Amino acid sequence: MSLDPRTPVVVGVGEASERIGAPGYAALSPVGLGAAAAAAALADTGADPAAVAAALTVVAGVRQFEMSVPGAVAPLGRADNFPRAVARRIGADPPRAVLDVVGGQSPQRLVTEFAGAIARGGAGAVLLVGAEAISTVRDLLGRPEGDRPDFTETVGGTLEDRGRGDALRSPVAEAHGVLSPAAYYALCENARRARLGLGRAQYARGMGELFAPFTRVAAGHPHAAAPRVRTAAELVTAGDRNRMIADPYPRFLVSRDQVNQGAAVVLTSVGTAQDLGIDPQRWVFLHGHADLTEQPLLDRPDLGASPAAEAAVRHALDLAGTTVDELATIDLYSCFPVAVTAVADPLGLAADDPRGLTVTGGLPFFGGPGNDYAMHAVAGTVRRLRAAPGAYGLLGANGGFLSKYSAGVYSTRPAPWRDDDAPALQARLDAAPAVPAATAGAEGAATVETWTVRHDRGGRRHAVVVARLDDGGARCVACGTGEELLELLDGEPAGAAVRVRPDGDLTTVTPR
Template sequence: MSLDPRTPVVVGVGEASERIGEPGYAALSPVGLGAAAAAAALADTGADPAAVAAALTVVAGVRQFEMSVPGAVAPLGRADNYPRAVARRVGADPRRAVLDVVGGQSPQRLVSEFAGAIARGEAGAVLLVGAEAMSTVRDLMSRPEAERPDHGEHVGGTLEDRGYGSELRSPVAEAHGVLSPAAYYALCENARRARLGLARDAYAHGMGELFAPFTRVAAGHPHAAAPRVREPDELVTTDDRNRMITDPYPRFLVSRDQVNQGAAAVLTSVGTAHDLGIDPQRWVFLHGHADLTEHAVLDRPDLGAYPAAEAAVRHALDRAGTGVDDLAAIDLYSCFPIAVSSVADPLGLAADDPRGLTVTGGLPFFGGPGNDYSMHAVAEVVRRLRADPGTYGLVGANGGFLSKYSAGVYSTRPAPWRDDDSAALQARLDAVPTVPTTTAADGAATVETWTVRHDRDGSRHAVVVGRLDDGGARFIGCGRDDELPELLAGDPAGAAVRVRPDGKLTIVTPR
């Protein structure tokens, strides 16, 4: 077909990783890993890497975890301009350097954003890159101070730092002990179980059945952090190695952030790809895309659902003119089981779908390199589509606490650039009525969902979300330690409780 020369294409992808103690381990910094992945992506174009690097007008970086919250400290230091630090190492000097907002949606969102910029003639060639070296940093920090390297780099130059993005954490939830992503997701997971009416054991087995195929994919991926096949029961049976983190999540079901991984993608226009001599057989087109956000966690009508994710995937597929059944490669973000099931359920994707629900092995097994996981998914989807020309692949990228979803549908099949209609979709999602909440709950109530944080010292901390019987307002509270066994006996969802204010806290007791 005749294509506008400004049509965007993915022309190169690359990954880099290392595991402590293995041959060739170099203890690379996040910049070093990002540069290695970027160099691999430039080489993957099949053209002269130096020429492709010289053509880059934009380098956009995924924000690392060590700079993802205000006041965070990088223990070994960090580059003052991450995108330009990577660019300098691969011989690029882009006009624009961008550091994106926090969230696992960032890699796919950047692909969509800069593909659109290329289509509008605002960019000719773009490098997207991210990396984390959390495993290396932890290891180096265990050494004497004199043996620790300095990862700080002064690069300077212009930088479009987009900051931290919208504030997702709830101060009220944090005051009651919801201090980690695992706790937020656990509340949503238990809400889903309550809606489905499943007993604990049956639900746990389902989570194991969902993630066991992921381990098989990870076992065959060269960049996986934990390449080992595990059976469903092994994933959900607690023991010394698989301790309970936050009910219902043992360690094996939680995103693995202690990794050293980087990934990158090169986007150009069709015209620039021709000029650089990049073989059209290496081009992969973004056929459809969407980026949507959800209500704040405690405002959602159904704490166990993620309508923004379903809407994003369906819209991306609609724009691509294809459907779920036509996909040959699928990667659904998998920091916790509900991040997969809340998308797979409404799309009719089963845990044992022969196509699989991941192309990498997922965040608990392939690895969860901070906000950058889905750049690895993009890289693997691109490789698979090149190997099977004309087929379609889906990347679904999740950020926050089931909060922000970016979806992209890819194929080697040539296609013109298609803008999405996310604004209209977002307006409809925003118009969905929220649940009234209160920070002054007092009286009889019913448990809606709950979780228990299990600390290493054996202590437990219960968090309860419920509705007041009078008026139905939603509240979040915590349980008294001496009443936990009674409060959590049997199945807490639907249990009758009493709540009362205690300073800034809401205390939940059995009724």
């Protein structure tokens, strides 16, 4: 077909990783890992890497964890301009450098943003890059101070730093002990369990059956952090190496952030790809896309679902003119099981789908490098599709706590750039009525909607319950540590009768 020379294409992908103690381990910084991935992406174009680097007009970076939360520090130092630090190491000096907001949606969202910019003539060639060296930093901090490297780099130059983005955490939930992503997602997971009416053992078995195939994919991936096949029973059976984190999650079901991984993607226009001599057989087109935002967690009618994620994927498929059944590859963001099922359930995707639901092995097994996992998923999708010309691949990237979702549909099949209708979809999502919240100092009879129990390393347990007041149905968050409450939550607590009462600045909960 005849293509506008401004049509965007993915022309190169690259990955890099290190394992502590492995042969060749160099204790690379995030910039070092990002540069290694970027160099691999330039080489993957099949063109002269120096010529591709010189053609870059934008380098956009995914924000590291050490810049993602208020008060976070980089204990070994960091680059003042991550995108330009990577660009400098590959011999590039693009006019524009960008550092994106927080969230696992960022890599796919950047692909969509800059593919659109290329289509509108606002960019010619773009490097997207992200990396984390969390495992290396942790290891180096165990050495004497004089034996630690300094990862500080002063690069200067312009930088469009977009900040951390919208605050996604709930002050009310955090005041009551929801202090980690695992605890947030556990509330969503148990809400899904309650909706489905499944018992504890049956639901745990389902989570294991969902993630066991992911371990098989990770076991074959050269950059996976945990390349080991595990059975469904292994994944959900708590023990010394698989301790409980937040009910219903033992450690093996939790995103693995102690990794050293980097990934990069090169986008160009068709015209630029031709000028650089990049073989059209390496081109992969973005056929469909959508970026949508969910309601704040405690406003959602169903805490175990994500209408925004479902809408983003459906719209991306519609824009691409394809269907779920026609997909050859699928990668659904998998920080926790419910992040997968929030999309798989409404689309009718089963845990044992022969196509698989990941191209990498997923965040608990391949690894969850901060906000950058989906860049690795883009790389894996591109490689798979080049090996199956004309086939379609779906990528779903989640940020926050089922808060932001970016979807992309890819294929080597040539296609013009198509703008999405995400603003209209977002307006409809925003118009959905929110669940009323109880006022501070909620008191009275209530019914359990969802729950979790946090487990610390010392064996102490802390319960968090989201409940609806019997009088009026307002939603409240409460906490407790009493044995009677913990015994209730160890069983089948959905719909159980409880009582909430104010206790200082908090709301506590006990069984009725």
